[in-house]
Amino acid sequence: MRKIKRQKEDIIIDVVSNVILTIVLITTFYPLYFVIIASISDPDALYYGEAMLYPVRITFEAYRRVLRDSTIWLGYRNTIFYTVVGTSINIIMTFITAYPLSRKNFPFSKIIMRYFAFTIYFSGGLIPTYLVVKSLHLTGKWYVLVILGAMSVFNVIVTRTFFQSTIPEELFESASMDGCNHFRFFLQIVVPLSKPVLAVMILFYGVRHWNEFFKAMIYLNNRKQYPLQVFLREILINNALSEDMHGNDMTDRLQSEKLLELMKYATIVVATLPMIIIYPFLQKYFVKGTMVGSLKG
Amino acid sequence: MAEANNMLSSDVSRTNPIIKIKKWLIKDIKRNYQLYIFLIPGLVYLFIFDFLPMYGVQIAFKSFQISKGIWGSPWVGFDHFKRFFKSYQFINILRNTLGISLYQLIVGFPAPIFLALVLNQVRNKFFKKLVQTVSYAPHFISVVVICGMIHLFLSSRNGLVNIILGYFGVDSIFFMGRPEWFWTIYVISGVWVGIGWGSIIYLAALTSVNTELYDAADIDGCNKLHVIWYIDIPAIVPTMVIMLILRMGNMMDVGFQKTFLLQNDLNLPASEVISTYVYKVGLVGSQYSYSTAIGFFNNVVNYILVVLANKVARSVSEVSLW
Numbered sequence: 001m002r003k004i005k006r007q008k009e010d011i012i013i014d015v016v017s018n019v020i021l022t023i024v025l026i027t028t029f030y031p032l033y034f035v036i037i038a039s040i041s042d043p044d045a046l047y048y049g050e051a052m053l054y055p056v057r058i059t060f061e062a063y064r065r066v067l068r069d070s071t072i073w074l075g076y077r078n079t080i081f082y083t084v085v086g087t088s089i090n091i092i093m094t095f096i097t098a099y100p101l102s103r104k105n106f107p108f109s110k111i112i113m114r115y116f117a118f119t120i121y122f123s124g125g126l127i128p129t130y131l132v133v134k135s136l137h138l139t140g141k142w143y144v145l146v147i148l149g150a151m152s153v154f155n156v157i158v159t160r161t162f163f164q165s166t167i168p169e170e171l172f173e174s175a176s177m178d179g180c181n182h183f184r185f186f187l188q189i190v191v192p193l194s195k196p197v198l199a200v201m202i203l204f205y206g207v208r209h210w211n212e213f214f215k216a217m218i219y220l221n222n223r224k225q226y227p228l229q230v231f232l233r234e235i236l237i238n239n240a241l242s243e244d245m246h247g248n249d250m251t252d253r254l255q256s257e258k259l260l261e262l263m264k265y266a267t268i269v270v271a272t273l274p275m276i277i278i279y280p281f282l283q284k285y286f287v288k289g290t291m292v293g294s295l296k297g
Numbered sequence: 298m299a300e301a302n303n304m305l306s307s308d309v310s311r312t313n314p315i316i317k318i319k320k321w322l323i324k325d326i327k328r329n330y331q332l333y334i335f336l337i338p339g340l341v342y343l344f345i346f347d348f349l350p351m352y353g354v355q356i357a358f359k360s361f362q363i364s365k366g367i368w369g370s371p372w373v374g375f376d377h378f379k380r381f382f383k384s385y386q387f388i389n390i391l392r393n394t395l396g397i398s399l400y401q402l403i404v405g406f407p408a409p410i411f412l413a414l415v416l417n418q419v420r421n422k423f424f425k426k427l428v429q430t431v432s433y434a435p436h437f438i439s440v441v442v443i444c445g446m447i448h449l450f451l452s453s454r455n456g457l458v459n460i461i462l463g464y465f466g467v468d469s470i471f472f473m474g475r476p477e478w479f480w481t482i483y484v485i486s487g488v489w490v491g492i493g494w495g496s497i498i499y500l501a502a503l504t505s506v507n508t509e510l511y512d513a514a515d516i517d518g519c520n521k522l523h524v525i526w527y528i529d530i531p532a533i534v535p536t537m538v539i540m541l542i543l544r545m546g547n548m549m550d551v552g553f554q555k556t557f558l559l560q561n562d563l564n565l566p567a568s569e570v571i572s573t574y575v576y577k578v579g580l581v582g583s584q585y586s587y588s589t590a591i592g593f594f595n596n597v598v599n600y601i602l603v604v605l606a607n608k609v610a611r612s613v614s615e616v617s618l619w
Binding site: 009018126148 | 345350354428433439489520603
């Protein structure tokens with residue numbers, strides 16, 4: 001009797017949780033899917049809400065126009081450059097800082113870790129940081145984007161935890177018996193043994209550079225240096241495209257506004273596609289990284 | 298290391314402790330100088346970009362003039378703070394900042410916990426994986442694109458949301474132009490972006506539950522609801538408490554970028570928060586000292602909140618940050 005009752009309740013829970021997850025799945029997926037179908041639908045179909053579930057009268061006109069726009073390419077090129085250079089600097093800084101701190105007999109690691117924790121809890125804030133950057137004459141220079149934020153204390157702590165748990169102290173001791181110094185040990189043993197954390201760090205820092213917008217907005221003033229996100233803001237939020245597209249009479253205007261909307265959707269796809277394609281393959285690393293971080297955080 | 302320690306103890310009787318430590322340190326630096334070299338770039342970086350700005354916070358109490366520098370500018374005490382508290386915008390900004398934060402706490406904080414608990418119930422591995430993969434995806438979309446999507450979807454003329462509302466006979470709503478909608482837009486879009494990613498940490502806590510507990514519950518005739526209530530939820534409470542304390546430390550931080558990108562003249566009464574105000578006053582208006590004072594006030598309140606939350610958590614649940 002009890003057994004039957006129990007099964008009944010469990011079935012209800014099963015059904016309810018599957019329903020909830022289906023709702024979560026649809027509400028997350030549908031907006032993303034809609035962006036894609038909207039970008040290839042006919043402007044009129046989009047405007048009158050006909051293209052809701054599948055693309056209507058497929059056209060690639062929006063993509064043709066977006067890809068002809070030189071700012072997108074410029075932004076893309078700059079962002080790829082900043083991401084590659086910035087992430088390389090991040091990785092080097094993070095690894096070389098985390099390594100000494102992970103050695104048990106390094107005399108200052110405790111005090112330095114405390115100094116690190118301090119920077120997590122306290123910060124000077126926007127204006128004092130801005131004044132420092134300005135006084136170093138970094139404003140307007142492209143490399144401000146890779147220097148500012150060259151190292152995240154949080155990521156150093158994650159990497160240090162990884163080193164501590166995977167590279168035993170004895171390994172260095174025996175290597176040093178054979179005349180191996182720290183430089184060689186670091187390059188030939190620590191780095192090759194740390195591929196999982198290396199992958200996580202490349203991804204964490206890489207995503208951050210790819211999506212960087214604020215620093216570029218406040219520190220750069222030359223359009224040629226702008227990363228993709230700054231141009232995206234102009235297009236998607238400040239409606240920069242509209243100026244050169246407006247026709248004279250009202251019908252022209254409406255028509256160009258419809259096309260403009262289509263182009264916004266196409267722009268979103270073009271800007272986000274690399275991430276969305278790469279991400280499922282790297283998902284397990286991201287997840288692993290958050291877990292390592294959560295142990296300490 | 299052992300060698301150094303030996304030297305340390307054998308020297309104790311002969312020299313005083315300071316010289317002894319110095320000697321040992323010099324030896325360590327000679328032996329491990331490469332470790333010290335490794336640390337130099339990181340420490341220099343933190344000194345310049347973290348500690349110098351902290352030193353610069355003093356301009357909140359000064360009347361900063363670029364020509365005189367941070368040190369040479371005259372002190373003005375709490376003038377900037379008084380000016381901010383008395384300004385006509387103060388109440389409104391504080392209300393928006395705390396209002397959005399609280400709204401986010403009430404809606405945004407439980408959402409990932411709920412998702413994790415539900416995901417944990419699902420047997421079908423493929424379905425579970427699918428939901429996870431899809432719900433993590435928005436986390437990787439840049440805030441600019443997210444805000445662009447919000448603008449497009451909420452357009453009053455033919456935005457997706459208004460079209461769908463139209464099916465139910467609801468008249469088109471001018472979401473972005475109405476202050477009363479701003480908080481909801483901010484919080485709900487935040488849930489959309491963060492629910493999947495936020496659930497990871499709770500799922501991790503749930504996978505560490507000892508499976509014997511489930512078996513025991515099964516033998517005792519517990520149904521799934523009991524299992525969730527008596528096993529799953531207690532298992533994630535420590536994580537919840539830690540996340541809650543961390544969140545309290547950000548109570549005064551409503552994300553600058555997203556607010557800034559969603560702001561317009563029409564919704565400004567509901568969307569002006571401390572971070573956007575600091576930006577406008579400081580960087581756009583070049584009132585460095587005043588803006589730093591506002592930012593400093595913000596940080597102090599955050600700090601007090603996190604310390605208080607930690608204290609409460611420690612006395613109530615024995616889980617705490619420090």
